[in-house]
Amino acid sequence: MAQTDTETTDLTAERLLKEAEALFAKKGFEGVSVREITTRAKCNLAAVNYHFGNKKNLYLEVFRCRWVPRAKRLQQHFKTGLPPNPSLQDLLETLARAFLAGPISDEDRCCHFQLMSRELGQPTEAFDMVADKVMQPFFAELAQRFDLSLGKDCEKDALLLDLLSVFAMVLYFSFAREAVTRITGHSYDERFKSRLVKQITAFSLRGLQGDPS
Amino acid sequence: MAQTDTETTDLTAERLLKEAEALFAKKGFEGVSVREITTRAKCNLAAVNYHFGNKKNLYLEVFRCRWVPRAKRLQQHFKTGLPPNPSLQDLLETLARAFLAGPISDEDRCCHFQLMSRELGQPTEAFDMVADKVMQPFFAELAQRFDLSLGKDCEKDALLLDLLSVFAMVLYFSFAREAVTRITGHSYDERFKSRLVKQITAFSLRGLQGDPS
DNA sequence: GTCTATAGCAGGATAGAC
DNA sequence: GTCTATCCTGCTATAGAC
Numbered sequence: 001m002a003q004t005d006t007e008t009t010d011l012t013a014e015r016l017l018k019e020a021e022a023l024f025a026k027k028g029f030e031g032v033s034v035r036e037i038t039t040r041a042k043c044n045l046a047a048v049n050y051h052f053g054n055k056k057n058l059y060l061e062v063f064r065c066r067w068v069p070r071a072k073r074l075q076q077h078f079k080t081g082l083p084p085n086p087s088l089q090d091l092l093e094t095l096a097r098a099f100l101a102g103p104i105s106d107e108d109r110c111c112h113f114q115l116m117s118r119e120l121g122q123p124t125e126a127f128d129m130v131a132d133k134v135m136q137p138f139f140a141e142l143a144q145r146f147d148l149s150l151g152k153d154c155e156k157d158a159l160l161l162d163l164l165s166v167f168a169m170v171l172y173f174s175f176a177r178e179a180v181t182r183i184t185g186h187s188y189d190e191r192f193k194s195r196l197v198k199q200i201t202a203f204s205l206r207g208l209q210g211d212p213s
Numbered sequence: 214m215a216q217t218d219t220e221t222t223d224l225t226a227e228r229l230l231k232e233a234e235a236l237f238a239k240k241g242f243e244g245v246s247v248r249e250i251t252t253r254a255k256c257n258l259a260a261v262n263y264h265f266g267n268k269k270n271l272y273l274e275v276f277r278c279r280w281v282p283r284a285k286r287l288q289q290h291f292k293t294g295l296p297p298n299p300s301l302q303d304l305l306e307t308l309a310r311a312f313l314a315g316p317i318s319d320e321d322r323c324c325h326f327q328l329m330s331r332e333l334g335q336p337t338e339a340f341d342m343v344a345d346k347v348m349q350p351f352f353a354e355l356a357q358r359f360d361l362s363l364g365k366d367c368e369k370d371a372l373l374l375d376l377l378s379v380f381a382m383v384l385y386f387s388f389a390r391e392a393v394t395r396i397t398g399h400s401y402d403e404r405f406k407s408r409l410v411k412q413i414t415a416f417s418l419r420g421l422q423g424d425p426s
Numbered sequence: 427g428t429c430t431a432t433a434g435c436a437g438g439a440t441a442g443a444c
Numbered sequence: 445g446t447c448t449a450t451c452c453t454g455c456t457a458t459a460g461a462c
Contacts, residue, residue, distance in 0.1 A: 030243040120389040121330050131395050160397050161412045165382050172381030176333040182344050184373050199374045207420035
């Protein structure tokens with residue numbers, strides 16, 4: 001019912017955003033044509049320019065309207081999935097599971113991390129938004145939570161590098177599926193994804209605290 | 214002196230490969246035009262088609278003639294950098310240092326990992342070559358070396374996942390420099406790169422063996 | 427808000443002179 | 445082996461009918 005003026009009930013624009021996201025993730029900004037996007041979205045070639053002004057702005061809106069909200073949802077899922085007084089292992093396992101096997105479709109997950117890794121390697125304007133709205137606040141919050149569980153002997157700097165290391169694994173196992181499959185021989189079924197969550201949890205738990213016993 | 218017939222003294226082709234690699238790494242295959250490559254290589258537009266047939270084949274030759282040899286050099290540097298009876302820490306530190314601060318220019322290093330991460334996320338024909346000629350043999354060799362240092366209680370499967378986890382960090386800290394800089398506030402000077410080597414070594418050492426004491 | 431039609435340009439590739 | 449000139453396709457973006 002109540003809707004802002006910028007986000008009216010515009011099914012065409014929604015379809016465009018959806019298809020554009022999938023294609024940008026798969027082929028990159030330059031690898032996709034407006035024609036391909038509009039064809040897939042079953043609308044007219046001119047629709048991109050009408051709704052978003054130009055191709056580049058469509059790309060930015062994909063991040064604004066789809067990527068950032070999904071990232072927030074994943075963060076939320078992590079938070080609500082935590083037990084009351086989470087141990088370090090709880091934190092790591094809930095985190096890994098939220099990102100690797102969280103409450104979104106596998107297709108969306110691939111899409112999400114593909115777009116992310118493209119921006120990580122080749123930052124554009126979208127990266128600024130992601131860094132400000134998603135990465136910085138989330139890492140700040142994570143740092144706090146882990147700080148509590150780790151005791152007092154860790155400097156801020158070291159903790160951030162540790163968190164980045166954990167994040168590196170999450171990202172790698174999400175976006176380099178083909179390579180992981182080649183090396184390990186496993187395909188990404190539910191069983192293997194669960195195995196990966198355990199791997200990241202166990203490896204990081206030891207990595208973070210040194211001695212688990 | 215002795216030269217194969219496919220790799221004659223062709224300075225233009227060399228320049229093309231060099232400039233093409235830098236541009237493909239920076240902007241991706243679709244983001245670069247043949248015109249841009251030939252302009253940078255200070256040669257004629259037709260040179261790409263004359264020497265390599267077409268743009269796609271130039272991309273493949275970049276991997277064949279530059280990427281794979283560089284990867285082999287890095288692997289070699291890792292091997293010769295190891296002490297006679299390497300401990301687990303020796304293995305990890307030498308490995309991390311070879312890739313993060315090894316015997317190539319920083320420009321080449323960025324280039325190398327950018328191309329790699331593009332192929333990891335979006336495998337093309339080049340990925341097959343890299344997987345067969347570089348990844349598979351290197352991981353097999355690493356698995357052997359780490360197996361010796363770790364004792365008998367590790368299954369092959371778990372070891373591979375551990376190695377992939379280490380590799381995930383190496384890759385992430387190499388190709389996501391912008392994000393790492395935003396989160397940590399550090400720029401990639403020699404000091405910070407050394408810090409990263411220590412981080413990966415220490416984190417992985419604990420992650421791999423559980424109890425460092 | 428959606429369409430067709432098209433302007434205007436940049437892209438990869440090639441032919442043929444030198 | 446290198447050049448110029450050019451073909452032709454495909455692209456983004458826009459104008460204007462409906």
